Each structure stands twice: as C-alpha cells, then as structure tokens.
Amino acid sequence: xxxxxxxxxxxxxxxxxxxxxxxxxxxxxxxxxxxxxxxxxxxxxxxxxxxxxxxxxxxxxxxxxxxxxxxxxxxxxxxxxxxxxxxxxxxxxxxxxxxxxxxxxxxxxxxxxxxxxxxxxxxxxxxxxxxxxxxxxxxxxxxxxxxxxxxxxxxxxxxxxxxxxxxxxxxxxxxxxxxxxxxxxxx
Numbered sequence: 001x002x003x004x005x006x007x008x009x010x011x012x013x014x015x016x017x018x019x020x021x022x023x024x025x026x027x028x029x030x031x032x033x034x035x036x037x038x039x040x041x042x043x044x045x046x047x048x049x050x051x052x053x054x055x056x057x058x059x060x061x062x063x064x065x066x067x068x069x070x071x072x073x074x075x076x077x078x079x080x081x082x083x084x085x086x087x088x089x090x091x092x093x094x095x096x097x098x099x100x101x102x103x104x105x106x107x108x109x110x111x112x113x114x115x116x117x118x119x120x121x122x123x124x125x126x127x128x129x130x131x132x133x134x135x136x137x138x139x140x141x142x143x144x145x146x147x148x149x150x151x152x153x154x155x156x157x158x159x160x161x162x163x164x165x166x167x168x169x170x171x172x173x174x175x176x177x178x179x180x181x182x183x184x185x186x187x
Contacts, residue, residue: 088125095121126170134169136162136180145169147179151186159187 095118103111126133136146140161146169154163162182169180 085125085129088128089122092118092122092125130173131177132171134171134180135165136169136182137165138162141182141184145176145179146182146184148184149181151184154185157185159185161185 095114099111099114099118102114106114123133134145136142138157138161140158141148146162149166152163157163161184162180163185164183165180166183167178167181170177
C-alpha cells in the first residue's frame with residue numbers, strides 16, 4: 001500500500017510545481033552565451049536551407065534539361081530512323097533509272113539482266129535491315145501469315161494448302177509487315 005500512497009503524493013508534487021510557476025513568474029532571458037549559440041545555430045540552419053534550396057533549383061533545372069534533351073532525341077530518332085535504310089534504297093532507285101535510260105537502245109536480255117541485278121540489290125538491302133520475304137507456296141494455309149483471296153481445286157498441293165502465291169508476304173525482324181496474298185487449294 002505504501003507504493004499506492006506514494007504515487008498520488010508524487011502527482012500532487014508535480015501539480016504543485018506547475019501551479020507555483022506561472023507566466024508572471026517566468027523571467028525574461030537576457031542575451032548571453034546561450035542566446036548567441038541559438039542565433040548562430042539558426043543562422044547556420046538558414047544558410048544550410050539556402051544551400052539546399054539552391055541545390056533543389058539546380059536539380060530541378062537539370063531534370064528539366066534532361067527531359068527536354070530526351071524529347072529532342074526521341075523526335076530526332078523518329079525523324080531520322082529511316083535515314084540509313086533510305087540511303088541504301090537510293091542504290092535501287094539509281095539502278096532502275098539507269099535501266100530506264102538504257103531501255104531505248106537495249107536488248108531484251110540486257111533489260112532482263114538489269115532488272116535481275118536491281119532486284120538483287122533490293123533483296124540484299126532488305127536483308128541488311130531485317131526484312132524477310134515469305135513465299136508460302138505449297139505450305140499449309142495459316143491465317144496469321146496468309147491472306148486467302150480465293151479457293152480453287154488443285155492436283156499439285158493438298159487441300160487447305162497454298163496453291164498459288166499472288167503476292168509474297170514480308171516480315172521485319174520477325175514481325176509481320178504484310179501477309180502473303182494466296183489462293184488456297186480446295187477439297
């Protein structure tokens with residue numbers, strides 16, 4: 001019981017101390033070493049806050065510059081993405097123009113050779129850039145890679161297979177660019 005009786009006395013003592021100290025009795029602190037310390041700590045904190053604010057502003061500006069640079073790089077990548085491919089296609093165009101210029105006084109064989117050479121240049125250029133040709137003649141019809149334009153009976157291939165390729169299909173790095181237009185063998 002002594003422990004219980006001591007506890008209320010302690011509470012009373014705390015209350016009496018609080019009652020004794022009132023606002024009127026609080027003395028004003030005169031400027032001294034403690035105040036100068038507080039002022040200097042406050043000035044240091046303000047200086048550090050200023051440094052942090054400057055650091056924040058610089059970081060925000062740098063972030064904005066990075067954002068603008070990234071946007072500009074993406075725009076340039078879109079604008080000039082096909083530059084190398086376009087440069088390679090110019091060789092194909094040049095070959096076609098030379099063939100047309102020579103067509104007036106050329107033989108059929110030389111025109112055929114020129115056309116084959118131009119097609120070879122184009123095929124090499126397409127392979128360099130990951131464009132693959134798909135010729136599905138005789139393969140089973142696959143609607144993911146083939147577009148059937150009609151069906152006709154055929155003795156050469158099994159029913160449901162590609163009998164005639166009207167237009168070849170192409171893919172770019174494994175992604176379908178254009179499905180092959182085909183005629184499917186009927187049953």
